[in-house]
Amino acid sequence: MxxxxxxxxxxxxxxxxxxxxxxxxxxxxxxxxxxxxxxxxxxxxxxxxxxxxxxxxxxxxxxxxxxxxxxxxxxxxxxxxxxxxxxxxxxxxxxxxxxxxxxxxxxxxxxxxxxxxxxPVVDLLGGRVDGPIPVISSIGGDTPEAMRQSVAAHRKQGFRGHSIKIGASETEGGPRLDAERIKACLADQVDGEWFLADANGGLTVEHALRMLALLPSDLDFVLEAPCATWAETMTLRQKTSRPILLDELVENDGDIIHAIRHDICDGVGIKISKQGGLTASRRQRDICRAAGLVMSIQDTVGSEIAFSAILHMAQSVPRHLLRCALDTRAMVNLKTAAFDAPIIDGGVSAPQTSGLGITPDRAxxxxxxxxxx
Ligand SMILES: [Mg+2]
The missing domain is CATH 3.30.390.10 (Enolase-like, N-terminal domain)
Known part of the structure; x- marks a missing residue:
């Protein structure tokens, strides 16, 4: 061929x-x-x-x-x-x-x-792990009460994973506002719920440490992409026991190996287009698996076609290492393809049809x- x-x-x-x-x-x-x-x-x-x-x-x-x-x-x-x-x-x-x-x-x-x-692509990637994949909500930075309500609305739709955006500037409220946002979002936490506080690399070490000092130690959440650089992230890592998941800093095999060698994180956000496709993501999934790192399978954003690749990859990750997948379809309001993978009670399954299982809309x-x- x-x-x-x-x-x-x-x-x-x-x-x-x-x-x-x-x-x-x-x-x-x-x-x-x-x-x-x-x-x-x-x-x-x-x-x-x-x-x-x-x-x-x-x-x-x-x-x-x-x-x-x-x-x-x-x-x-x-x-x-x-x-x-x-x-x-x-x-x-x-x-x-x-x-x-x-x-x-x-x-x-x-x-x-x-x-x-x-x-189906999932079977080429090693085979389907049975059961629906939990999808994660994305809670944009807002007032603590608005974010709490957004978490509640997503909880009602069946979501059990929530990504809370933090990184308030000092004039907006800084570490104190971010701490209030996290507390508000976790206030009604139910069994089986999992929270990421995602700063998209927007915190200084000083901001992160001040924010963490304002939070009770028994709050159950993971800090995602706190700082923009490896050096800052390594410094923060030495000063907190809070689990850290890396995202933007990890773009290739070498980044994951660097993170493992220096024990910089407990999990990784695998975004298909950030990593270089399914071939690279498959390899990086296996490196993470060997190192015992949890994975959140996502993409930067995208429509049905991008989501189909996410879902096939996520469905191949051993369940104890998979935290969630991101449904990029929910982030945009244009449909580029038919893709039969409905979200039911916050979970979604890769279709059994061959390939990605998408039918693009040529119009x-x-x-x-x-x-x-
Ligand atoms: Mg992220």
Missing amino acids: KITAIDVHAVHLPYAGGVYRLSGGREYHGFDATIIRMETDTGLEGWGESTPFGASYIAAHAQGVHAALDELAPTILGMDPRLTDRVNDRMDMVMKGQNAAKTALDVALWDITGKAHDL VLGSPVATYR
């Missing part, structure tokens, strides 16, 4: 909640998705998506994805898409980094390989902005 053509589609995904706010005054209204259709000489085709979270979340942005694809796509034409590691080796040989661009192509390889073997995708053949 050979890759014979690659189409690139560009779609704007409006953010479903109006304005998404992160620490440091970052605001997002929508996201530019890049969607790939990969064609083969057998008639099988595969799809992949890469949607960076604007340009200020990690070092990736949509225009960069298009520029990188322009160099990458021609170099894998003629290769066998089922040889996923070899195609990735080729991409890594011709271009360093640029995980977001490589992801769109890599996910399409897995979609085709699943269809070729008549297996929504429009004409390709680039084609390589």
Whole structure:
């Protein structure tokens, strides 16, 4: 089997909640998705998506994805898409980094390989772990009471994992406001509920330590991505017993090995396009597994196609190491594909159909902005 053509589609995904706010005054209204259709000489085709979270979340942005694809796509034409590691080796040989661009192509390889073997992608990744995957809510930074109500509303919908955004500037209320937010969100915690306080790298060590000092030690939550740098995170790690999950700092195998060698975290956020696709995420899942790190399987953002890749990966993670998956579909209000994976009582299961199990909506995708053949 050979890759014979690659189409690139560009779609704007409006953010479903109006304005998404992160620490440091970052605001997002929508996201530019890049969607790939990969064609083969057998008639099988595969799809992949890469949607960076604007340009200020990690070092990736949509225009960069298009520029990188322009160099990458021609170099894998003629290769066998089922040889996923070899195609990735080729991409890594011709271009360093640029995980977001490589992801769109890599996910399409897995979609085709699943269809070729008549297996869902989860089974190619090692096999399905039975039972629905818990999805996590995303509680944007707000007043403590508004955040408490948002947690309650998500709890009613069945969510048992909650990601609380923190990182208030000193003028907004600083560590004291962040501590109040965490206390408010955990005030009605029920059995089986799990909380992340996610700063998206927005805290100084001083801010984090002041915030933690204001919180009772028996509150049950994990601190996610507290600081922007490895050095700050290592300093904080030495000064707190609070579990730490890393996200933005971990973009490749070497980052995870660094975190393990220096015992910097207890868990990792695996985001498919941040890590470089399903091929890289599978390898990093196994490194995490060997080290006993818990995993939260996500993507930066995205539509149905991105979520299908998340879900197949999450469904392959041993359950004691899987904290949650992120349903990116809930973050945007444009549907790019049919994907039969409804959330029932806060849980969702990867479909049994072959490949990713998605049917893209060609009308929504429009004409390709680039084609390589
Ligand atoms: Mg995060």
